[in-house]
Amino acid sequence: MSDQPVDIAEKLSRVAEHWAPKVVARLNDYEIKVVKVQGEFVWHSHEDTDELFLVVDGELTIQLPDGDVRLRPGQLYVVPRGVEHCPVAEGEVHAVLMEPRGVVNTGDAADSSLTASYDDSLA
Amino acid sequence: MSDQPVDIAEKLSRVAEHWAPKVVARLNDYEIKVVKVQGEFVWHSHEDTDELFLVVDGELTIQLPDGDVRLRPGQLYVVPRGVEHCPVAEGEVHAVLMEPRGVVNTGDAADSSLTASYDDSLA
Numbered sequence: 001m002s003d004q005p006v007d008i009a010e011k012l013s014r015v016a017e018h019w020a021p022k023v024v025a026r027l028n029d030y031e032i033k034v035v036k037v038q039g040e041f042v043w044h045s046h047e048d049t050d051e052l053f054l055v056v057d058g059e060l061t062i063q064l065p066d067g068d069v070r071l072r073p074g075q076l077y078v079v080p081r082g083v084e085h086c087p088v089a090e091g092e093v094h095a096v097l098m099e100p101r102g103v104v105n106t107g108d109a110a111d112s113s114l115t116a117s118y119d120d121s122l123a
Numbered sequence: 124m125s126d127q128p129v130d131i132a133e134k135l136s137r138v139a140e141h142w143a144p145k146v147v148a149r150l151n152d153y154e155i156k157v158v159k160v161q162g163e164f165v166w167h168s169h170e171d172t173d174e175l176f177l178v179v180d181g182e183l184t185i186q187l188p189d190g191d192v193r194l195r196p197g198q199l200y201v202v203p204r205g206v207e208h209c210p211v212a213e214g215e216v217h218a219v220l221m222e223p224r225g226v227v228n229t230g231d232a233a234d235s236s237l238t239a240s241y242d243d244s245l246a
Contacts, residue, residue, distance in 0.1 A: 003187070005198040025201050027173045027221060030153065032199070050150045056197075064126070074179075075128040076155070078148050098150060098221065 008034060008056060011122050012094045021097055021105055023120035033097040034122070042114050043086040044107035051079045051099045058093035062086075071095075131157060131179060134245050135217045144220055144228055146243035156220040157245070163211040165237050167230035174202045174222045181216035185209075194218075 011024045011034045019041060021033035037060070053062060054076040062069045062077060063086040069077050079085045106112045134147045134157045142164060144156035160183070176185065177199040185192045185200060186209040192200050202208045229235040 003190075003192055003200070005192055005194045005200045007198045009197050025175070025199060027153075027175045027201050028204070028223070030150075030221075032175070052148070052150045052155070067126075069126055069128055071128045074131050076131065076148060077126070077128045078150050081151070100151070 006032075008096060009094075012036065012056065014122060018092075019105065019114050020116045020119065022122045023118075024122050026101070026123065027098075029101050030098060031101050031103075031120075033099075035095050035097055036092060037087060037089050037095065038092045040088040041086055042106055042109045042112045043084055044109035044112075045082055045084045046079075046099075046103060046107040047082055049100050049103060050081050051085075051103070052097060053077050053079070053087070054096040054098070056094040056096060058089060058091050060093045060095060061088050063088060129155075131219060132217075135159065135179065137245060141215075142228065142237050143239040143242065145245045146241075147245050149224070149246065150221075152224050153221060154224050154226075154243075156222075158218050158220055159215060160210060160212050160218065161215045164209055165229055165232045165235045166207055166209040167232035167235075168205055168207045169202075169222075169226060169230040170205055172223050172226060173204050174226070175220060176200050176202070176210070177219040177221070179217040179219060181212060181214050183216045183218060184211050186211060 021035040025032040055071040060071045106115045144158040148155040178194040183194045229238045
């Protein structure tokens, strides 16, 4: 076997913190990340890029200016560039993110205490 | 609710043919597609892009020049640009693909009978 698949659940089992995305794979200049979240994040936007959320476990609500989108396992949503959003999860949620390399999780709210440092130790 | 999530299983339930990817979402200039496959595809490569396979149901083997990669549900693999590959599945497999807009499924073997026309009717 020339290479190994990326097992999303196995990668998530190695994540302890909430709101700290870890790069697990790369696709050209895009990154696939896993993240565990619980509670409410911070309202922010990404001026230059869309952002994809795919829920693997739990239920995630993405608060948006015009209402909420609720994601269950196997459901994804793409937040359009420039649109303010604030994820919130009552219980713990396991999710996959996809976005261009180098996107900061808190976007234009990058001075937040929730701003995560870049981590590709699981890639 | 301002918008609806994309339910991957629901989208796949509307796919009948094999080897015919359907766009279900867009992320900047990238596309997220669902596909059902069974049997052996055709050896091909994509000169200009990596290609992400994420298995949702079934077991997919991606044959590569140096060996096979086997993907079970919840596992993904990125075939690097320019690398010849040939997916094969004994039983039916449900998968998600991610790649830049406009990629043809058969790549440099684009005169194959397996070449699919562009279909974003599920997006």
